[in-house]
Amino acid sequence: MTDTSSRKQAFRLTSRLSDPLDLYEHLPFRMAVISNLLMLDRDINIRTAADLGPRELRVLLNVGSYMPISSADIAYQTRVDSYTVSRAVSVLHKKGYLDFEASPSSRRVKMLVLTGAGKALYEQISIGIDQRSERLTEILTEQELAEMKRMLALLEDRAEAILADQAENWREKEGDIPADQKELIRWRKKSHKKIVT
Known part of the structure; x- marks a missing residue:
């Protein structure tokens, strides 16, 4: 190791x-x-x-x-x-x-x-x-692997939220944002919609 x-x-x-x-x-x-x-x-x-x-x-x-x-x-x-x-x-x-x-x-x-x-x-x-x-x-137990997947899901959701919030704040201040930033906002709305329904 x-x-x-x-x-x-x-x-x-x-x-x-x-x-x-x-x-x-x-x-x-x-x-x-x-x-x-x-x-x-x-x-x-x-x-x-x-x-x-x-x-x-x-x-x-x-x-x-x-x-x-x-x-x-x-x-x-x-x-x-x-x-x-x-x-x-x-x-x-x-x-x-x-x-x-x-x-x-x-x-x-x-x-x-x-x-x-x-x-x-x-x-x-x-x-x-x-x-x-x-x-x-193979270096992880089944429990460790399951916990890692759970933590990765939490981190992915949090990273998406941070980026989408930044893009939204920028759009509110500047009016227009690049296409990839609009996509971040759309993805967040899509993910959030799937989570809450």
Whole structure:
């Protein structure tokens, strides 16, 4: 097991500022480090299975798990902005991994589905992800894993609330906000609606 104290000693806090932020004691930083380690294209087995970047891999996995699904719902599910999802959808479509279906509820919305090649790739990648997940979590008891999932859900909800509140406050002061900030507000309303109903 890696001892973070050895990294803390290798990277001592600066004396050039009166109160530098100790990143190793900062929860969002630590979570970002783990997230960086778990990026899909960091895993050599996943990277060699497809010529896709992390953005495309994430969208492919969401389409495979929830199809038919809209781009807007993938953005909400993954908390990635719509523009990023659209770019990934374009790449996946050009490579022949996904296709479009008409939405039963709206003629303007295209639903995303995997093609035969997309399904084969999804299955190959999901096996690798499952194996990695098992190896990652085998150090935790079932109770610890359940508690970690509970805490992650609390932190995700809180992070979403903070960002949506900031975007709303900015909109009240400045009048207009960028599209990604509007999306944060929409996501929060959608999440809150699902929680309370």
